[in-house]
Amino acid sequence: MLSELWPDKQWQGRRAPAFVVSRPAGERPRLRVSGDLDATSSAGLHDAFVAVLRQHCPPGVDLDLEGVTYLDSAGLTGLLLCRDDARQMGCDLALRNTPTMVYRILQIAGLLEDLGLARPPVPPAVPGTGGAAMGFLSSRR
Numbered sequence: 001m002l003s004e005l006w007p008d009k010q011w012q013g014r015r016a017p018a019f020v021v022s023r024p025a026g027e028r029p030r031l032r033v034s035g036d037l038d039a040t041s042s043a044g045l046h047d048a049f050v051a052v053l054r055q056h057c058p059p060g061v062d063l064d065l066e067g068v069t070y071l072d073s074a075g076l077t078g079l080l081l082c083r084d085d086a087r088q089m090g091c092d093l094a095l096r097n098t099p100t101m102v103y104r105i106l107q108i109a110g111l112l113e114d115l116g117l118a119r120p121p122v123p124p125a126v127p128g129t130g131g132a133a134m135g136f137l138s139s140r141r
Contacts, residue, residue: 034067
């Protein structure tokens with residue numbers, strides 16, 4: 001298993017980003033991201049991702065975002081650069097364990113489908129059932 005940490009800087013009270021690469025035998029490489037993804041860490045994410053592509057030449061990479069605590073436009077740019085590099089290498093990029101906050105930002109930015117996170121639309125309500133058709137209420141009495 002390969003395990004590396006990027007970068008080592010002072011983050012003035014904010015959660016420092018960490019990028020850890022692992023590759024269990026026979027599986028796709030996984031880049032685990034934690035901390036803030038912003039202007040100070042976006043380049044580190046991209047560097048870590050490119051290092052994975054260069055070292056492993058994988059058919060796919062999982063980008064695990066479970067530990068991301070903050071995401072801004074620079075962080076979005078970093079994710080899009082990773083996506084673009086993966087496409088150029090013929091590599092599938094899959095976002096995993098996306099926190100609700102990150103998912104919502106990607107949704108607002110219109111990037112869910114582009115980053116493979118689009119969920120199927122909610123079916124239309126059936127007249128007379130109110131919220132039950134959408135799973136909000138039980139239709140049984």
